[in-house]
Amino acid sequence: xxxxxxxxxxxxxxxxxxxxxxxxxxxxxxxxxxxxxxxxxxxxxxxxxxxxxxxxxxxxxxxxxxxxxxxxxxxxxxxxxxxxxxxxxxxxxxxxxxxxxxxxxxxxxxxxxxxxxxxxxxxxxxxxxxxxxxxxxxxxxxxxxxxxxxxxxxxxxxxxxxxxxxxxxxxxxxxxxxxxxxxxxxxxxxxxxxxxxxxxxxxxxxxxxxxxxxxxxxxxxxxxxxxxxxxxxxxxxxxxxxxxxxxxxxxxxxxxxx
Numbered sequence: 001x002x003x004x005x006x007x008x009x010x011x012x013x014x015x016x017x018x019x020x021x022x023x024x025x026x027x028x029x030x031x032x033x034x035x036x037x038x039x040x041x042x043x044x045x046x047x048x049x050x051x052x053x054x055x056x057x058x059x060x061x062x063x064x065x066x067x068x069x070x071x072x073x074x075x076x077x078x079x080x081x082x083x084x085x086x087x088x089x090x091x092x093x094x095x096x097x098x099x100x101x102x103x104x105x106x107x108x109x110x111x112x113x114x115x116x117x118x119x120x121x122x123x124x125x126x127x128x129x130x131x132x133x134x135x136x137x138x139x140x141x142x143x144x145x146x147x148x149x150x151x152x153x154x155x156x157x158x159x160x161x162x163x164x165x166x167x168x169x170x171x172x173x174x175x176x177x178x179x180x181x182x183x184x185x186x187x188x189x190x191x192x193x194x195x196x197x198x199x200x201x202x203x204x205x206x207x208x209x210x211x212x213x214x215x216x217x218x219x220x221x222x223x224x225x226x227x228x229x230x231x232x233x234x235x236x237x238x239x240x241x242x243x244x245x246x247x248x249x250x251x252x253x254x255x256x257x258x
Contacts, residue, residue, distance in 0.1 A: 005200035005201065006197065006200060007197060007198055007200055007201045008197055008198075009047075010047070010201055014047065015201060015204065018044070018047075018201065018204075018205055019204050019205055019207070019208040020208065021040055021043055021044075021208075022040060022060060022064075022205040022206075022208035022209050022212065023208040023209065023211050023212040023215075024212065025037070025039045025040040025043075025212070026040075026064045026068075026208070026209040026211075026212025026213055026216065027212035027213075027215050027216040027219075028212075028216070029064070029152070029212075029216070030068060030170060030212065030213055030215075030216025030217055031216050031219060036064075036152075036212075037057070037061045037064065037152050037177070038115065038152065038236065039236065040057065040060070040061075041053070041057050041111075041148070042115060042236055042239040042240070042243075043239070044056075044057060045108075045111070045239070045242075045243060050107035050108060050111065051107070052195055052198065054099070054107075054146070054147070054148070055184075055185070055188045055195050056195050056198050056201075056202060058145070058181050058184050058185055058188070059181070059185060059195075059202050059206075060202055060205045060206055060209060061177065061181055061209075062178055062181035062182060062185065063202075063205075063206030063209050063210065064174075064206070064209035064210075064212070064213065065174040065175070065177045065178035065181060066174075066178045067209065067210045067213045068170070068171065068174035068213045068217075069171065069174045069175045069178055071213055071214070071217055072167060072170065072171035072174065072217065073171065074171075075165070075167040075168045075170075075171035075172070076168070076171045076172050076175045077162060077163060077168060077172045079130075079131065080130070080131070080134045080162070080172065080176065081175065081176075081179065082131075083131045083132065083134050083135035083138065084134045084135065084137065084138035084176050084179055084180075085138065085179050085183075086135055086138065087134070087135040087136060087137065087138025087139035087140075087141075087142070088138040088139065088141070088142040088179050088180045088183040089142075089183050090138075090139045090142075091138065091139035091140060091141065091142035091143035091144075091145075091146075091183075092142045092143070092145075092146065092180075092183035092184045092186065092187040093183075093187050093190070094139075094143055095142065095143040095144070095145070095146030095147065095184075095187070096146055096184070096187035096188055096190065098146070098147075099146045099147060099188075102147075105246075105247045105248075105250035105251040106247070107147065108243050108244070108246050108247035108250065109243070109244060109247035109248075109251075110147050110148060111147070111148050111240075111243050112240045112241070112242075112243030112244035112247060113240075113244070114144070114147075114148045115148075115236055115237075115239065115240035115243070116237065116240045130162060133158065134158070134162075134176075137155060137158055138176070138179070138180065140154075141154055141155050141176075141180055142180045142183055142184060145180055145181075145184055146184055146187070151177075151180065152173060152177050155173060155176060155177070156169075156173060159172055159173050159176070
């Protein structure tokens with residue numbers, strides 16, 4: 001396959017497909033308030049190794065979150081920004097040190113388990129002072145995000161509890177996830193992870209996320225969600241099981257069976 005724009009092992013049509021996927025999943029994330037990044041991440045696992053995928057996906061989701069944040073800034077719960085940022089900085093640098101030492105099958109297994117947990121665990125409760133809670137959440141979500149990148153689904157129940165208005169939920173989620181992604185990118189840089197060859201593709205996919213945000217913001221209160229959430233759950237379950245199967249295969253656990 002001929003490399004398009006110099007991106008390793010990515011041709012023209014795969015580039016078009018990935019940009020389209022970034023647009024659609026960002027649109028769905030805006031409309032539903034969560035899970036668009038998780039769906040994009042699960043799809044991208046078919047084309048990129050995990051060590052490249054996580055920092056790459058982080059940069060793409062930073063573009064998605066930042067553009068959504070600016071489009072909906074007036075709705076953001078700004079009192080949560082500072083404590084969440086402090087927690088994110090701690091979580092990012094702690095996680096990055098561990099990330100570089102893990103083999104690919106472990107990363108695949110973590111991602112597969114994570115997807116299943118956030119899909120099927122009942123919504124988490126909330127307790128304690130709001131600012132303290134979100135400081136802790138910043139650390140936990142960003143630490144987990146070093147390994148699985150898309151932790152918006154983990155944060156979503158807490159943000160939903162902090163705000164009943166859908167616009168505030170979506171805008172605050174975008175802002176906090178943008179903060180988390182910035183701290184992760186800085187931490188990845190400090191531990192020497194380089195994805196410069198993928199920057200042209202990342203830039204195009206970020207443009208796709210901006211388009212998805214623009215369309216999604218205008219249909220935020222119109223799309224029925226029940227059927228979508230069921231199809232979404234089934235699709236992600238299949239993708240998660242595929243990741244777990246791949247991790248078990250790479251680890252040699254299925255020798256003699258397959």
